[in-house]
Amino acid sequence: MTLPAASTSATPSPNLWRNRAFNLLWTSQCLSDLGSAMANLALPLLVLQLTGSPTKAGLVGTTGLVAGMVCRLPAGVLADRYDRRRLMVICDVLRLAAYAALGAAVLADVADLAxxxxxxxxxxxxxxVFSTAEHAAVRNLVRPGQLSDAVARNEARSYGTQLAGPPLGGLLFGLGRALPFLGNAVSYLLSLVALLAIREPMQEPRKKDADSAGDGPADGLSGFRFVLANPFLRALLLIAAPLNLAFTGMLFAIIVALQRSGTSSYLVGLASTIFAVGGLLGAFAAPALQRRLRLPTLILVLSWATAALMAASALWSTSILAAVPLAAAVFLGPTANAALFGYQAAITPDHLQGRVFSVIILAATSAAALAPALAGLLLDHFSGTTAMLAFALVVTIAAVTATFSTGIRSMTTEP
Incomplete structure (x- = not known):
């Protein structure tokens, strides 16, 4: 319940396929996301080999999540105030250099935890910064009638790369520890080339007096004020935060538990792919499910079903089968995303859309930043089954909160 899903058509219109600028961006980010998925799978495996400590592997994951979380609101301000293409080019150059350096260090056997x-x-x-600028730029690269198809294709891109990236990353890591990181660097090089080939503007002309009026992109507090003033959104964030923590922690715990039990790196990556299959199938089912379930009902069903399925997943903590109940749990996620962000878009004034979106994303995902470190700590002291049951308990608490929340019940009509 953290990312906007496609809420209309799952099949992009033919016209969008002839949009050169959007297709350059979309294709390059397919490759970039694939490289990121490979590297994200390989990073904890590398740290485990370097240190032998699940806690340190979890620390690396949490460090990355915290860094992304801290940058979320400033990224929104940057994307609204500065040239978005230039921001994305700078980000690609930095990411290319970072992962090329890591790959070279692994090849030279000088990589360390620091x-x-x-x-x-x-x-x-x-x-x-890149993802925020890209999200803001898409509206300027497509015609208004193409926007829903563009969102649908980006949603498919996300799930598709999560399907292919982890097993490919595991396979490459088994062939050579540096390969996933060097592959990720190549993906950023291709993204950079595509960005430089896009000539269309990625933002509308700025209003010079916007910030002085206290309502410009620098006024990030207005997004917080809007969310906190809405009882439903306020209550929903209290439920979404533990759900995201549990999903992130469970997936990390499965990866580490499988690796520790001697499972091949390819099968470890396949576990992440199984998880992504649930989200992909859920994305296709989202329009039909959203017509049948109101958002408050959907939240209750998702919370209780996730608690039960995570408990079932814990029974197979040393088997790749542990990913199957987790995939079933994430099936309702795209529907919840579509319903939540559809409701948010309907009730939010246009001049607050970006800031309110950033606040919801930040609040909903902030607890998840702690998940890898928490999972690693639990796995250092308890069995995989016990660690996974701890995350199931977190979701159960969220489900009880949703059941008795007056804020959730306060949403009496759909937008």
């Missing part, structure tokens, strides 16, 4: 932490922070910060 180097990994520095490069992860740099990469996470660049990712936050």
């Amino acid at each position: 180097m990994v932490l520095v490069l992860v922070v740099l990469g996470a910060a660049a990712n936050a």
Whole structure:
């Protein structure tokens, strides 16, 4: 319940395929996202080999998530105040340099935990700025009638790369530890070339007096004020935060538990792919499910179903089968995303859309930044089954909160 999903058509219109600027951006980011998915799978495996500590592997993951979280609101301001193409080009150059350096260090056998932490922070910060600028730029690259199809294609891109990236990253890591990181660097080079080939403007002309009126892109507090003043959104964030923490922690715990039990790196990556299959199928089912379930009902169903399915997943903590119940749990995620962000867009004034979106993303995902470190700590002291059951308990608490929340019940009509 953190990212906007496609809420209309799952099949892009033919006209969008003839949009040169959008297709350059979309194709390059397919490759970039694929490289990121490979590297994200390989990073904890590398740290485990370097240190032998699940806690330190979790620390690296949490460090990256925290860096991205800290940069989320500033990224929104930057994307609204400065040239978005230039921002994305700078981010690609930084990410290219960071992962090329990490790949070279692994090849030379000089990589250590400190180097990994520095490069992860740099990469996470660049990712936050790039993704925010890209999200803001899409509207300027497509015609109004193409926007819903563009969102649908970006949603498919996200799930598709999550399907292919982790097993490919695991396979490459098994062939050579540096390969996933060098591959990620190549993906950023291709993204950079595509960005430089796009000539269309990526933002509308700025209003010079916007900030002085207290309502410009620098006024980030207005987004917080709007969200906190709405009982439903306020209550929803209290539920979304533990759900995201649990999903992130469970997936990390499965990866580490499988690696620790001697599972091949390719099968470890396949576990992440199984998880992504649930989201991909859920994205296709989202329009039909959204017509049948109101958002408050959807939240309750998602919360209780996730608690039960995570508990079931814990029974297979040393088997790739642990990913199957987790994939079933994430099936409702795209529908919840579409309903939530559709409701948010309908009730939010246009001049607050970007800031309110950033606040919701930040609040909903902030707790998830702690998940890898928490999972690693649990796995250092308890069995994989116990660690996973802890995350199921977190979701159960969120489900109870949703059941008795007056804020959730306060949304009496759909937008």
